[in-house]
Amino acid sequence: MSSxxxxxxxxxxxxxxxxxxxxxxxxxHAVTLAKAGANVVIADIADQIPTVAYAMSTESDLTMTEKLVAEHGVRCHSVIADMRDPAAVTAMVESVIEVFGRVDILCANAGISPLYTLQETTRAIWDDTIGTNLSGVFHAIRAVAPSMIENAFGRIVATGSIASRSALTNLSAYTASKWGVLGLVKAAAAELGPHGITVNAVCPGFIDTPMNNHDVYNRLFRPDLEHPARETSEEVVRVGTPMNLGCLPPQAISDAVLFLVTDAGQYISGTGLDVNAGRSVAWSA
Incomplete structure (x- = not known):
């Protein structure tokens, strides 16, 4: 039980x-933490990055999340921010502190997944992916750290991936960014631990979200088919999991996040928590 x-x-x-x-x-994550009683700030770019082949989120998506959070009787504040921009991230955190006085929990979850071969990956694709998935996590942690240090309390959870411990074809920039997230988490945990702050990552497997539900994604899994679909992608995903499951629901990851930010996870820091239906059996350690 939290204090x-x-x-x-x-x-x-x-x-x-x-x-x-x-x-x-x-x-x-936002709805889960709201249900657990937290006041929630939701942030998103709510715009399309040109190097991303699938449709990204919109302002109406952000508005819907705000509505779902508010249904749990907590305060909710929304911000549009590009995690690639350190000034925008700093302004975002400043707005949170202005409204709520502090930041107790950070879920550094923003990420993109451009699907290109190594040779197709341009400098712009690389920069957008690293800038969002890795630098964005760094910008956010750096921005919230002063408030957490001042209050001698903080729970930080970054979003890693199965690509934080393995390699995926046609995802060189994404894979590099997610391996980097784990290194950043360990370094931040070492520095911030003395101030009562834990820093961890959740490393999801294949999750049922818009990032994984589009034609480019389906063609990555079944390039042999003229019309690959969600169902054919699920068949491939199941083969790689000992539990014989397809894409997991987002709630499976939110439950792990909730564990890490409550008192149940207060002594866990500097690690990545794999949630991937047993795909971890393929890792060397």
């Missing part, structure tokens, strides 16, 4: 900032 909350609302009174919250895992 602020109760068994059914362990985050009561806490302030949580979730990036990439307009839809997908970020929306699920």
């Amino acid at each position: 602020n909350g109760s068994l059914d609302r362990p985050l009561l009174g806490r302030v949580a900032l979730i990036t990439g919250a307009a839809r997908g895992q970020g929306r699920s």
Whole structure:
């Protein structure tokens, strides 16, 4: 039980900032933490990055997340911010502190997944992917650290991936960014631990979100088919998981996040928590 909350609302009174919250895992995290009692700030670029082949989130998506969060009787504040831009991230955190006075929890979740071969990956694709998935996490952690240090409390969870521990074809920039997330988490945990701050990553497998539900993604899994579909992608995903499961629901990752930011996870820091239906059996350690 959190020192602020109760068994059914362990985050009561806490302030949580979730990036990439307009839809997908970020929306699920925001609603889950709100249900647990946290006041929630949702942030998203809510725009299309030209190097990303699938449709990204919109302002209406962000508005829907805000509505879903508010249904749990907590305060909700939304911000449009590009995680590639350190000034925008700093301004985002400043706005949170202006509204709520502090930041207790950061879910650095914003991410993109451009699907290109190594030779197709241009400098712009590389920069956008690293800038969002890795530099964006760095910008966010650096921005919230002063508030957390001042309050001698903080829970930071970054979004890694199965690509944080393995390699995926046609995802060289994405894979590099997600391996980097784990290194950043360990370094931040070492520096911030003395201030009562834990820093971890969740490393999802294949998750049922818009990032993984589009034609380019389906063709990556079944290039042999003229018309690959969600169902054919699911068949390939199942083969790689000992539990014989396809894409997992976002809630599976949100439950792991909730564990890490409540008192149940207060002694866990500097690690990546794999949630991938057993795909971890392929890792060397």
